[in-house]
Each structure stands twice: as C-alpha cells, then as structure tokens.
Amino acid sequence: MPALQLAPSILSADFGHLAREIQTVAEAGAHRIHIDVMDGHFVPNLTLGPLVVQACRAATALPLDVHLMITAPERLLEAFVQAGADVLIPHVEATPHIHRVLQRIRALGATPGVALNPGTPAIMVEPVLHLVEQVVVMTVNPGFGGQAFLPEALATVRAVRRIAQARGRANLSIAVDGGIHPQTAPQARAAGADIFVAGSAVFGHPQGAAAGLARLRAALQSASA
Ligand code: DX5
Numbered sequence: 001m002p003a004l005q006l007a008p009s010i011l012s013a014d015f016g017h018l019a020r021e022i023q024t025v026a027e028a029g030a031h032r033i034h035i036d037v038m039d040g041h042f043v044p045n046l047t048l049g050p051l052v053v054q055a056c057r058a059a060t061a062l063p064l065d066v067h068l069m070i071t072a073p074e075r076l077l078e079a080f081v082q083a084g085a086d087v088l089i090p091h092v093e094a095t096p097h098i099h100r101v102l103q104r105i106r107a108l109g110a111t112p113g114v115a116l117n118p119g120t121p122a123i124m125v126e127p128v129l130h131l132v133e134q135v136v137v138m139t140v141n142p143g144f145g146g147q148a149f150l151p152e153a154l155a156t157v158r159a160v161r162r163i164a165q166a167r168g169r170a171n172l173s174i175a176v177d178g179g180i181h182p183q184t185a186p187q188a189r190a191a192g193a194d195i196f197v198a199g200s201a202v203f204g205h206p207q208g209a210a211a212g213l214a215r216l217r218a219a220l221q222s223a224s225a
C-alpha cells in the first residue's frame with residue numbers, strides 16, 4: 001500500500017487569502033492540494049474553474065489534484081491541464097466515455113484519477129484501473145464541505161483495494177473524500193485508503209489550518225503505530 005498522504009481541500013479555505021492558505025498547509029506538511037470543481041449540474045453546488053487552478057499553481061509546487069464534479073468532463077480537460085493541474089479526477093458517473101476521458105488526460109500530459117460516488121459500486125472502476133494512479137472514493141455525497149462521513153463507503157474502499165491487489169496494482173492510491181477528520185481517517189486507513197482529503201477538518205479548525213493538519217496526521221499515525 002502506498003505511503004500515507006494528506007490532501008487539504010481548498011473548498012473550506014478562505015478564498016480572500018487563497019495563496020496564503022495554501023502556503024500554510026504546505027509548510028505544515030500537506031502532500032498535495034485537492035481542488036473541488038463543481039458545475040451546478042453534476043452536483044448542486046457551483047465552485048471554481050481553471051482560473052482558480054492557475055492561482056493555486058502560482059502559490060505552490062505541491063501536486064494539484066483537480067476533482068472534477070462536472071458533467072461531460074471531456075469539454076474542459078485541456079483548460080485544466082493548461083491551468084497547471086497535475087492530476088485530473090473525473091467521476092465515473094459523469095460521462096459515458098470514462099475510458100476515453102482517462103486516455104485523453106494522459107495524452108494531455110496530466111495524471112488520470114477517477115472518482116466514485118457513494119452509490120456507485122467499486123466494480124465500475126475495474127475496467128479502467130490500469131489507466132489511473134488514484135481512485136477517489138467519496139465518503140459523502142459530493143457537492144458540499146462539512147458533511148458527515150458515510151461509513152458504508154468503507155466497503156467500497158476495501159473493494160477497490162481488493163480489485164487493485166488482484167490486478168497487480170498494489171501501488172494504486174485510494175483517496176477518501178468527505179467527512180475525513182481525526183475520528184474517521186483511521187477507519188478509512190484500515191479499509192485501505194492512503195490519501196486523505198480533508199476540507200473543514202483542516203481549514204475549519206478553530207486553531208487554524210496547520211493545527212487541523214497536525215491533528216489529522218497524529219490521529220493517522222497513532223492508529224497505524
Ligand atoms: C465534497 C468535496 C470534498 C470536500 C470535503 O464534495 O469533494 O473535497 O471539500 O470537505 P470536508 O472535508 O469538509 O467533508
């Protein structure tokens with residue numbers, strides 16, 4: 001299983017001081033930055049586009065994971081790659097052509113990942129597993145930060161890890177996204193996740209984002225010790 005990585009989601013950051021927020025978590029030991037793109041169609045909420053990804057790119061050298069909660073992601077792949085995205089993560093439910101979309105991301109020079117909603121079974125990603133470096137298992141219904149972790153999604157994490165092992169992809173990263181905080185992260189770790197996406201537990205922490213990140217790291221480390 002790959003080494004543990006923390007991926008703060010800027011959805012809960014202060015957008016008036018975005019560069020500063022990103023630099024704070026980078027200095028506090030974040031491994032990657034998770035950027036939530038929502039189109040008001042695939043999910044009810046509307047967030048940001050390539051311009052904000054470009055601003056994140058200017059703020060950090062950390063890998064930018066761009067989570068595409070948008071219908072027909074094929075329309076915008078090029079724009080996000082040009083903006084500086086490292087990993088593009090479309091949803092398997094968002095296009096009838098997930099295989100082609102993932103091939104296209106690779107052809108554009110970015111790293112493909114794929115995301116699964118809580119109502120979608122793990123087998124949906126099996127035919128495209130060889131095309132991706134990261135599977136994002138949603139542990140809430142996507143659309144908003146600050147929602148409660150869905151424990152039933154742990155079965156999906158276990159199933160993706162099992163399929164990856166069976167296919168010789170022991171190094172595949174499995175990210176969990178939604179409701180990840182010091183109580184839930186160790187459960188996801190035990191199920192086979194290695195990337196922990198957290199928005200409100202980091203940027204919404206009463207003592208600040210660096211403290212939020214430190215708490216999350218400590219919870220994961222003491223669970224695996
Ligand atoms: C939800 C997004 C998440 C969100 C998680 O649709 O994909 O990345 O930022 O937020 P928290 O950690 O607050 O549940």
Ligand code: ZN
Pocket residue numbers: 009034035036067177197
């Ligand atoms: Zn996300």
